[in-house]
Amino acid sequence: MKNKIQYSSLLILFFTSHFFWSQENKSSFLIADKNKVSTIYIDQNADQLVVWAVNELANDIQEITAQKPAIVKTQKSKGENGIYIGQINESVFKNYTKPNLKGAWEKFSIDQDKNNLYIVGSDVRGTVYGIFETAERLGISPWKWWADVNNIKKETLVLNLPTGGITESPSVQFRGIFLNDEDWGLQPWAAKTFEKETKDIGPKTYEKIFQLLLRLKANTIWPAMHESTKAFFKIEGNKEMAQKYHILLGTSHAEPMLRNNVDEWKKETMGAFNYFTNSENINKYWQDRLNEVRDSKAEAVFTLGMRGVHDSQMEGAKNVEEAKNMVEKIIIKQREMLASTFKKPITSIPQVMIPYKEVLEQYNKGLKVPEDITLMWTDDNYGYIRRISNEKEQKRIGGGGIYYHLSYWGRPHDYLWLSSMQPGLIWSEMSKAYANGDKKMWIVNVGDIKPAEYDLEFFMDLAWDINSIKPDGINQHLKNWAAREFNDAVANDVSNVMSEYYRLAMLRKPEFMGWSQTEPTTQIKPSEFTTQEAKRRIELYDQLMNEVNRLSQSIPNERKDAWFQLVVYPVKSAAYINHKFLYWQLSLESKDQAEKEKFENLSKEGYHQIEELTRYYNNEMSNGKWANMMSMAPRKLPVFDAIKYDNPVKIEEKKEANPTNESIAIQAKDFSASQGVKNYQWKAIEGFGYSNAAITLFPLKTSSFESEKPSVTYTFESNNTGEYEIEVRFIPTHANDSNHQATVTFDSNTNKTFKLNSYDRDATWKANVLRNAAIVTLPVKIENTGKHTIKIEVNQTGIVIDQLAVYPKGQKKYEIPFK
Structure with a gap:
């Protein structure tokens, strides 16, 4: 104890004369206290976006401590103690020794050396991400403006880092959002409240959106494109705002070549949006946009191919084969236009092809897509990815990506009001995609941004660092979020509330x-x-x-x-x-x-x-x-709507279970035995399924099993005999070959193999996505009381088991209870 007291005294003395101290494998740097505040040094030629982000950090420090750091522009390090921020290629950092920053994409490091803190990026965005990583570690929420998570005043502000600092770079290269179905939220808010001068989603609104994206370490926007909203390029200042914030422009699956067809294609003057009969006008329409992008020097990722004007099938094609052949010709033409316009090798221009809805059918029938184009797979609009890259596709130069939904308008039912996508589902599907090579581009449909704040941040955290959230760390991520947004005292209880809300x-x-x-x-x-x-x-x-x-x-x-x-x-x-x-x-x-x-x-x-x-x-x-x-x-x-209680409603009489007949609920994680194959083992994913801990095979790399199959076995006690039904609830995931199968065996004698996958928009798929379960039922006869077993074998990875139940015959329920 004496030694500890002596060490503490030394530490206090050290603290009073220096900015930095170290304890228990942690580094701490004093940003400000009631007596002083660290000075921030930046290169005199720093990029304006870095200057903006530095000022944001300085303003936040002032809000918290009432002390604003001075921001000093310098050409070289003068030896003064303080915070040095900038790009690795700037003269201020010519002696900076952190390795592997030069030439990297959006990489940054934050560390201390003696009495200085260094926030250094490989490029402009990397530097900005480093600044906002620092801000977040100081308790400043990325949602400070977008969710009014106002700073809380403190007398002393300290940055804690692991010893040796941190170095980060993105797991996914292009990370962004699609503003969609904005008719009831974002557009009327912008037009009537925030940006009345534009009466639309204009540069003032996009500026706030781009600032949010940078705080979330995102870099790409697919702008709003519904009829309620003017096209992004039509509103003066929009594209300039994207350039100011170094945000890459892209467009959705229905908007090739950065064109908003809903607002920009005028049938009266341009003719039908039909490449079979009107290719000349369509090519000019595309070329005009490319010229505009070239002249403005905007960063962009170009969506290729062609669908209908909005979210619809290509006009003019009589069948899938005809559409496929024409799309191949269109892609060739689009690439010629890109190469000639930008005077670059086509392989150096980011391009993406999105096999969404009917385009996936074209792809499955052999649509030829050049190797350097990113193949961007999609979910089924309800969070379940329809297809991921196979072994051959994983070798493509252009790589793979994912377009995912947190909000959706369409059949079988919209979910545009509240954001309730379970974090475990997002983790499972996106981690599976990443494990199978789909890491070039992730875009998430966020509707109006609000109220999808947490799900969006969760998605972006995975996109930035796929290893930052583990399958058993999902609840901790939610708890950390609650602590940052509210306070440590309520964090655990708030995370429990939100976890149950999602469940x-x-x-x-x-x-x-x-x-x-x-x-x-x-x-x-x-x-x-x-x-x-x-x-x-x-x-x-x-x-x-x-x-x-x-x-x-x-x-x-x-x-x-x-x-x-x-x-x-x-x-x-x-x-x-x-x-x-x-x-x-x-x-x-x-x-x-x-x-x-x-x-x-x-x-x-x-x-x-x-x-x-x-x-x-x-x-x-x-x-x-x-x-x-x-x-x-x-x-x-x-x-x-308000319910019309006077309207007559026929209600089916539901038979409540006889209390003397037992129904047994089993959570999938509670298996009594498991059998892995090769290096695959069963593990639970937190915050996933109605059980909140659905199980699947790890690692998530796709594999099939022929002779020997992975399995899990469950044991239950029965006090009665008679006719029963065993129900197993799987999460309704998809397989590339639509061939997920599971064999359910009761007591080693009664078994059946079930096909688990449903097909796009059929009745089974609709039922599955509305209840988030693919349900199979095995009728059995329990002839003896006592112990019994249920064994589930699977033929592929990607199959997720949530819950099981044993019901007396005819007494199935909508819910398998969970405690």
Whole structure:
């Protein structure tokens, strides 16, 4: 103890005269205290984006400590103590010895040397990412502006680093967002609230978006493109703002050659968007945009190929073969135009081909795509990636990428209101894609950005560093986020609330609670939950709301608005839409008139509470900053309407389980034995599935199994005999060959092999994505009481098991309970 006291005394003396000290494999650098603040030194010729980011950091330090660092431009290191920020090729860093920065893509290092802190990047964006990594480590949220996570004042501000500092570079080269379906949030907010002078999503709005992207270490934008919004290039200042913030421009699967067809293709003057009959006008249309990009020196990734004007099939093609052949010719022509316009080898110009919807069918039928073009695979719009690169495709020069959805408009039902994609699902699908070589470009459809804040950050954290979140570290990531956004004291409880919010939505998203569909739109109907399941689901949501109310008392005043938009609004809105529909169902089922009226009133109250939450979000939260951002009824679908209680509804009488008959619920992670093959083993993924710990085979590299197959075995005790059904719930993932199979065996004698994959937009696929489960059932006869076994064998990687249940025959339920 004496030695420790002596060491502490020395440490205090060291601290009072120096900026840096080290303890237990950690380095700490004093940014500011009540007596002083570190000076920031930058090169006198620093890029303007670096200058902006440095000023952002200085302003944040001032907000926190009331002391603003001086920013000094210099040509070389003068030996003064302070923070040195810039690119490795600047004269300030000619003696900087950190290896492997020169010539790297977006790489940075943060470390200390003696009494100085160095934030050094390989290029402009790498330097900016290093600055914002520093900011985040100081407790400054990337969502400071976009979610009003205001800085909290501190007297002393210290940067903690591991000994030796950190060096980071991106796992995925091009990382960005697609602003989509913006009609009910981002566009009206920009037009009516934030950017009234433009009356649209213009440079003022894009500036805030680009600043957010840099704080999230992203670099690419696919601009908004719906009919409600003017084309990106049509609004003066948009492309210049992208250049100012070094953001790469791209366009979605339906917008080749940086063209927004919805707003820019004028059929009246240009003719049909039909390459078979109107190629000359279409080529000119594309060339005009290329000239504009060339002249403005904008950075871009060019989408190639051709679909319809919007999200539709190519015009003029009579069949898939004809469309495939024409797309091949179009890609050749587009590449000729790119090479001649930019006077570069075509292999040096970033290009992407997106096999989405019918284009995937063309690709599967042999569409020829040059090797240097990135193949960008897509999910099925509900989070399940349809295809990933196979062994041959992984060798392509252009590599592979993923276009993923956190928000979607379309069949079987939109989910544009609340963001409830389970983090474990995002982790599983994106990690699987990365393990199979799809690491060139990741773009995520974020709708209006709000309220997808956490899911977007989770996605971007993976894109930046695929190893930053482990399968058993997903809950910790959520906890770390909660600590940064609110405080350490509530972090664990907040992460538990949000984890349960995502889990409950995994069984049925809030937008799907009306049991209605779209394209074509159908009307609402009572749920498939049994009476007891409905009551339990209401109770679980009520527990969440009670916990939110309790935690609200512990949120700092500076973060109250952030708390409402990041936690209160999504959690309570999800709870109240469940109230609206489940209490309506209970009222329909009740035979007691007083109880029926009580449930009906509770259902009505659910609707009114959503109205009030949304009113507060738009009008009072953050002093009206987000007015017109939050719609409680995007696309005005039936699920969002007030229920018409006078309309007669036929309700099926549901047989509740006989309490004397046992139903057994098993979570997939609770296997009694497992069998791996080769180097593959079964592991759980946190925050995934209704069990919150669905299992799959690791590593995630694709493999098939022929003779010997991996398996998991479950044991349960039965107190009764008779006819039963074993139900296994798999996560509805996809295989390249649509040949995921599982064999379920009961007591080594009754077994069946099931095909697990569904096909695009068929009835099974719709049911699977609405409940996030591919369900198989094996009828069995239990002839003896006591111990029994269920064995599940699989033929490929990528198969994910969530839950099992054993039901008396005819007593299956919508939910397999989880405790």
